[in-house]
Amino acid sequence: MIEIDLHGIWQLIRADTGEITAAKVPGDNYSALYAAGKIEDPYYGTNEEAVQWIREVDWIFRREFEVPGTVLSHTSVVLTCESFDTITGITINGCPVGRTENMFRRYIFDVKGVLKAGTNTIEIRFFSVPGFARERSASFGRPFPSTKNSKVPHINFVRKIQCHAGWDWGICLLVSGIYGECSIRATSAGRIDYVTTVQHHEPGHCRIAVTVEAYSPVRIKKVPLEIILGGARIEREVSLGAGITNVREEFHIRDPILWWPHGEGAQHLYGLTVSLGGQRVGKRIGLRKLELIREADGTGRSMMARINGRNIFCKGANWIPVDAMPGRITENRYEYLLGCAAAAHMNTLRVWGGGQYESDIFYRLCDEKGILVWQDFMFACMPYPATGEFLADVGEEAVHQVKRLKDHPSILLWCGNNEVLESFQWYEETKRNTKFYQDQLLKLNKVLEKAVAVFDPDGIFWPGSPSNGPEHPLDPPQDQTTGDIHFWNVWHGGEPFESYAEAKPRFCSEFGFQSFPSIDCVKSFAPEDQRDILSPVLTFHQRSPRGNDIIRETFDIYFKPPRTFERALWLSQVQQAVAVKTAVESFRSLRPHCMGALYWQLNDIWPVSSWSSLEYNGKWKLLHYMARRFFAPVVPVFAARHIPDAGELLILSDCPFPVSMSLTVSLYDFSGKCLHEETHDITIEGPGTESVTDLDARLLPDKPENIFLVLTLTGGEKTIENTFMFRPFKDCSIRKAAVDFSVVEEKEAIVVDLSTDVPAFFVSLDAEGIPGVFGDNCFTLLPGRGKRIAFHPAGKTNAGILGKALRVEHLGTD
Ligand code: BMA
Numbered sequence: 168m169i170e171i172d173l174h175g176i177w178q179l180i181r182a183d184t185g186e187i188t189a190a191k192v193p194g195d196n197y198s199a200l201y202a203a204g205k206i207e208d209p210y211y212g213t214n215e216e217a218v219q220w221i222r223e224v225d226w227i228f229r230r231e232f233e234v235p236g237t238v239l240s241h242t243s244v245v246l247t248c249e250s251f252d253t254i255t256g257i258t259i260n261g262c263p264v265g266r267t268e269n270m271f272r273r274y275i276f277d278v279k280g281v282l283k284a285g286t287n288t289i290e291i292r293f294f295s296v297p298g299f300a301r302e303r304s305a306s307f308g309r310p311f312p313s314t315k316n317s318k319v320p321h322i323n324f325v326r327k328i329q330c331h332a333g334w335d336w337g338i339c340l341l342v343s344g345i346y347g348e349c350s351i352r353a354t355s356a357g358r359i360d361y362v363t364t365v366q367h368h369e370p371g372h373c374r375i376a377v378t379v380e381a382y383s384p385v386r387i388k389k390v391p392l393e394i395i396l397g398g399a400r401i402e403r404e405v406s407l408g409a410g411i412t413n414v415r416e417e418f419h420i421r422d423p424i425l426w427w428p429h430g431e432g433a434q435h436l437y438g439l440t441v442s443l444g445g446q447r448v449g450k451r452i453g454l455r456k457l458e459l460i461r462e463a464d465g466t467g468r469s470m471m472a473r474i475n476g477r478n479i480f481c482k483g484a485n486w487i488p489v490d491a492m493p494g495r496i497t498e499n500r501y502e503y504l505l506g507c508a509a510a511a512h513m514n515t516l517r518v519w520g521g522g523q524y525e526s527d528i529f530y531r532l533c534d535e536k537g538i539l540v541w542q543d544f545m546f547a548c549m550p551y552p553a554t555g556e557f558l559a560d561v562g563e564e565a566v567h568q569v570k571r572l573k574d575h576p577s578i579l580l581w582c583g584n585n586e587v588l589e590s591f592q593w594y595e596e597t598k599r600n601t602k603f604y605q606d607q608l609l610k611l612n613k614v615l616e617k618a619v620a621v622f623d624p625d626g627i628f629w630p631g632s633p634s635n636g637p638e639h640p641l642d643p644p645q646d647q648t649t650g651d652i653h654f655w656n657v658w659h660g661g662e663p664f665e666s667y668a669e670a671k672p673r674f675c676s677e678f679g680f681q682s683f684p685s686i687d688c689v690k691s692f693a694p695e696d697q698r699d700i701l702s703p704v705l706t707f708h709q710r711s712p713r714g715n716d717i718i719r720e721t722f723d724i725y726f727k728p729p730r731t732f733e734r735a736l737w738l739s740q741v742q743q744a745v746a747v748k749t750a751v752e753s754f755r756s757l758r759p760h761c762m763g764a765l766y767w768q769l770n771d772i773w774p775v776s777s778w779s780s781l782e783y784n785g786k787w788k789l790l791h792y793m794a795r796r797f798f799a800p801v802v803p804v805f806a807a808r809h810i811p812d813a814g815e816l817l818i819l820s821d822c823p824f825p826v827s828m829s830l831t832v833s834l835y836d837f838s839g840k841c842l843h844e845e846t847h848d849i850t851i852e853g854p855g856t857e858s859v860t861d862l863d864a865r866l867l868p869d870k871p872e873n874i875f876l877v878l879t880l881t882g883g884e885k886t887i888e889n890t891f892m893f894r895p896f897k898d899c900s901i902r903k904a905a906v907d908f909s910v911v912e913e914k915e916a917i918v919v920d921l922s923t924d925v926p927a928f929f930v931s932l933d934a935e936g937i938p939g940v941f942g943d944n945c946f947t948l949l950p951g952r953g954k955r956i957a958f959h960p961a962g963k964t965n966a967g968i969l970g971k972a973l974r975v976e977h978l979g980t981d
Contacts, residue, residue, distance in 0.1 A: 168358065168446040169238050171351040173230065173289065182225035182292065191494060195252070195344030196226045196293070198494025209492070210773045210783075211692050213707050215338050222319070222341035223298075228291045234351070236284040241353040243384045244279035246289075249347030252493070253327040254294040260287055269326035270346075271524055271545055271564045273571075275360075277384075278351065293343035300324045307552050312594035314549045316710075323549045326560060328488060329521040330547075335711045336768070336777040338491050346493050346526070356390050356444025357383035357407045361570040364439070365624060368456040373423040375454075379414040379441050380570070383407040390444040396420075397437045405443075414443075425475050426453025426576040428514040429537030430800055431823055436534060436576075453534055453576025459627045461636060467648025468636065470673040471762040472515075472539065472579055480755065480821050480854065481539060481579075481763035482798045483513035484780065485677060488522045491772045498528050500785075504770055505532045507781055510940075511791055512798035515539040517632070517676055517765050520585030521547030524568045533577035540577045541676065541765070543632060544568075544615050546584035550597055553610035561611065565618035573623040580627040581619045583612045586653065588631050589644055605641050612640065632676050651763065653677035657746060658717065658778075663724065667750040668807070672761050675754050679767035679778035680721075680746035681714055682739040682790070687935060688782045689736065692774045700735050709776040718742070718776075725895045727981060737789075737976045741929045743778075744793040744945055751797045752804045755819045756856050766794075785938065785961075789931055792944035796887060801851070803830055803878035805862065805891040813867070816878065818849060818857045825852050828882035830859055834866060834874050837900045839926050839950040842866075842874060872899045875926070877947060890928065890947040896978060904979040906930060906948060910970035917966050919973065922953035927977040932956060935972045937964050948977070 179190035179199045190199035197218065200206045206221075207214045238244060248257070252270040256263065260283065265276035296319070303324035304311055313323045317332035318339040333339030352358060361380040366373055377394055389404045396418045405414050424435040436451035458473040472479045489496045489504065508516060516533070518525055520543030533540050544565060551557070572578055587608055591597040597604045612630055619628040630637055633644035633652045645652045651674040656662040658680050667678070683689070689698060689705070697704035700715060709715050718739050722728060725742065729735040747766050754764040771783040780791040796802070800822045807814040816832060827850045834843040843866050851857050868874060871893035880887045892899050904927035909920050919932060919941075927948040932941050939960035948954055958969060 168352060168354045168356070168444070169235075169241070171232060171234065171238070173232060173349040173351065175230070177228045177230040180227040180229060182227055190228060192228065192349060193344070193346045194494035195342040195346075195492060197221060197340055197342050198344075198492045201492075209338065209340055212694065212697070212704050215340070215707075218340070223295055225295055226293045226343050228293070228345065229288065231286050231288050232351075234282050234284055234287050238351070238353040239279070239282060239284060241279075242355045243358065243382075244277070244282060244351065244353040245358075246276045246278045247348050247350050247352060248274040248276070248345075249349070250345065251291070251349075252293075252342060252344050252346065253296060253325060254299050256292045256294070258290045269560050269564055270328070271326055271568065272560070273347070273567050282351070291345070296325055296327065296341050307554065310596050311552060312549060312596045314547070314590070316548065323551050326545075326564065328523045329545065330487065330772065331491070333710070334521060336487075336771065336775055336779070337710065338773045338775070340491050342491070342493060344493055354444065354446065355387075356446075357381045357387055357412070359441060359443050359446050359448045360411070362439070362441050362448050362450065363570055363622070364452055364574050366454055366456075368454075371422055373420045373454050375418045375420065375452075377416050377418065377439070377441070379443060381407055381412050381414060381443055383409065383412070385409050391442075393440075393442040395438070395440045420454065423454045426455040426534075427537060428474055428479055428539050429509055430512060430514055430821065431474070431477060431479065431537070434535055434537045450574060451531075451534065452574050455576050457579070457625065457627070459580060459629075461649075466760060467646070467673065468650075469759070469762070470636075470650055471759070477823060478759065478762065478854070479514065479539070480758055481515035481541075481674070481765065482751075482755075482821070483508065483515035483517070483538070483765050484769035485519050485765055485767045486516045486522070486525075486769050487519055488772055489770065496526075501526070501528050501532055503785055504781060505529070505536055505538060507785075507787065507791065508538060508769060509536045511780075511794040512800065513538060513794075515541060515579065515763070515765060516769065517541035517543065519543055519547070519768075520545050520582070520632070524572065530572060530575040530577060534575050538577055539579040540575070541579050541582060541632075542572065543582045543585050546587055546611070548586050548590050549594075550587065550590065550604045550607055551611055553607040558610060558614050562614045562618065565615050566622060569618045569622040569626070573626060578626070580629050581615070581623070582629040583615050583631040583634075585632055588641065589633065589653075609640065647671045647673065649673060651676040654750070657750070661717070664746050664749045667746075668753045670753070671757060672754065674761065674763035675750070676763065676765050677767045678747075678750050680743045681711060681718060681776055681778050682743035682788060683718065683736045683776045684771075684774060684782045685740070685786055685788070685933065686733055686736055687786060688774050688784055691784065698732050700732060705776070708774065711777075714776060725897060726978075727897050730981075734976070737931060737933075740789040741931070741945065741978075743788065744790040747780075747790055748793050748797045751794075752802070752819070753806070755802070756804060756806055756817055758819070758854065758856055787940055787944070789929070789945040792941070796889070799885070799887055801826055801828065801880060802887055803880045803889050805876055805878065805889070814862050816859045816862055818851060818859060818880070820851045820857065821854050822851070823854060825850060826882070828880050831879040831881070832860075832862070833877045833879070835877065835926060835949070836874055837902050837926060867893065875899065877949070888947065896928070901928060901979045902926075903981060904948075904977060906975055906977055908973065908975055910966045910973060912966040916957040916959065917964070917969055919956045919958060919969075920953060921948055921956065921975070923948045923950055925950055925979070927979050930975065930977040932958075933974045933976070934958060934960075934969055935974055937969060937972050938962065939964070
């Protein structure tokens with residue numbers, strides 16, 4: 168096999184003017200134009216509007232490449248086009264070689280007849296998407312609604328990342344570009360298109376069937392094949408027919424070392440290498456038995472992942488694409504974001520259906536970090552046209568993605584779409600003619616389900632998110648007795664945080680609350696005169712209808728109004744953290760009725776006000792710090808029964824093994840005086856919710872606004888604290904606190920020493936302008952019990968610099 172990689176620097180040509188710009192591949196046209204100084208940063212201010220003309224124009228990527236004469240002597244010479252975004256016509260030396268219309272497919276075109284020895288020219292014309300979408304929709308023959316999140320209509324007719332057209336947290340940049348493999352490959356010995364495995368587990372033993380899918384244009388009698396798995400090797404000669412040949416071999420591993428999700432055990436991976444006629448393909452697989460348990464029970468049906476026989480509570484968040492300009496995405500950013508997810512004890516991410524099947528590095532890192540992937544197929548929030556042509560295209564897409572991804576031990580399930588069924592209640596057309604659109608959805612799902620059934624026979628197909636399950640694919644979702652739900656009564660539905668405790672989902676795959684980004688992030692997109700939450704630029708960087716109003720109205724319910732812009736940014740993050748914490752503590756306490764809590768959303772695609780816990784620039788919002796505590800394996804919580812009088816003290820555990828700890832229950836008044844303290848020694852045998860004791864209502868004074876509760880759990884890996892108040896924060900007698908801090912340089916780290924005169928709440932450290940992560944943040948500080956918090960800078964810094972930049976906020980500054 169000879170391979171010519173076509174990644175590198177190409178010419179980007181604006182088709183209507185012929186203007187040329189250098190462009191990096193993998194990359195996109197917006198990133199190239201920005202890098203060349205031809206457009207302003209689309210993320211700054213309101214620049215998005217000024218760069219919309221780009222989507223109306225065709226763009227050509229062109230480059231020259233050298234072809235050695237030996238290439239042409241091979242029987243098969245192909246061009247591989249992976250993740251071409253989106254509608255393209257490709258020529259080599261002026262001869263058409265193929266078209267792409269789906270960025271989620273991998274196209275392989277025969278180019279033997281058009282190449283010549285020496286210098287060749289490839290041109291890829293990326294056609295303007297809005298016109299294509301319009302035409303496709305018109306040819307459908309009846310009105311077909313598309314999401315209002317999108318600034319470009321009919322995006323459901325284009326197999327492109329749907330949120331490129333804008334979303335309720337996303338900028339609209341209809342980028343064109345190449346993000347995956349783009350290469351010429353020549354061989355006379357067949358080529359490997361896919362290597363897939365199927366595992367069969369028995370006690371102490373795992374049988375692994377390896378399938379090598381090989382292609383050859385002609386019949387070949389003898390090709391050497393070698394497969395190595397772990398320490399075992401199979402070597403033989405195989406014959407290939409003209410077209411596709413599947414070669415199967417079997418391995419037996421005794422006492423396999425199993426792969427476990429994060430928090431449950433280690434992530435052992437076995438190396439698998441296949442060599443066929445000089446081509447070599449390598450991957451790493453994890454051995455694990457996967458089940459989705461949906462047993463009938465007293466309330467309905469369970470919705471629970473079981474890995475290697477162990478029930479797993481899925482804790483995590485929803486994942487959207489890393490950047491609206493794909494040219495800005497690097498491996499480091501994946502490593503960083505997934506590292507942050509694991510640091511917050513997440514064991515599951517949902518790759519949301521309005522984005523993309525992620526790049527290889529994403530799944531590799533999820534395998535390594537033990538993060539399960541709920542993998543949506545890429546359909547979201549609107550109906551999709553089930554024409555023969557569309558379904559054939561999507562069928563190719565699904566088969567490719569299933570074969571490509573199925574061997575990652577992190578893949579938990581394949582889900583048909585995001586909120587497509589639900590969206591039928593949102594549009595006039597779908598409401599009027601629901602049956603027609605339901606039929607379209609059933610046809611689409613049949614294609615997806617078949618791809619999973621055939622190519623990932625042990626894989627799990629879930630009809631959509633949310634869904635009541637495959638038994639009831641058209642039932643209105645959001646049933647709390649079965650399936651997964653998206654709980655948006657809080658935020659979109661305008662209900663108070665307390666509603667989270669009333670929800671009883673089996674698996675909550677979406678819920679969330681927005682915040683503003685930090686001042687660092689705001690500075691990256693808003694000029695100084697726009698640093699106000701009502702300013703045009705801040706409003707522009709908010710895409711949820713009424714988003715900023717909801718944030719401000721919620722301040723009034725729980726907090727005192729913030730006095731400054733910076734304070735409002737900070738308070739919005741406290742508020743978001745409290746909302747999501749309330750939800751997660753409640754959902755976790757329902758275990759085993761509820762076995763999943765994935766908040767919306769982990770990351771941001773551009774700098775914006777949103778539901779994310781990580782800002783576009785990677786900075787941890789207070790929610791992410793809070794998540795590291797509320798997703799911890801063992802957490803003490805107060806579950807109010809009759810708000811605000813009494814409740815139960817619970818320990819929530821996901822620990823697969825017994826843990827012995829002690830829980831200290833302390834009631835304080837707001838001067839810091841301890842009114843009552845008791846300690847319980849507890850052993851928790853396994854995962855579940857343990858009721859420690861009731862908080863005796865008699866301990867509460869007549870005026871619950873005068874006290875607060877601190878739960879301290881010690882004995883595990885770390886001490887976990889959790890604070891509760893019995894009235895909305897604004898009505899509690901929180902005092903003005905003088906929080907003192909100093910920054911010291913220790914051998915290993917820079918640390919911040921904090922102390923206070925009276926209790927201080929949601930004490931938050933912000934190293935303005937210095938990227939890095941604190942050891943803890945957004946916590947309660949009690950007098951006489953100072954805290955020492957480490958700072959882990961992303962780059963080089965020192966105590967002096969941090970000391971100058973550090974800002975400390977907390978509730979009691981009024
Ligand atoms: C959901 C998602 C997204 C959306 C988010 C916030 O339900 O599936 O479509 O961005 O809520 O509104």
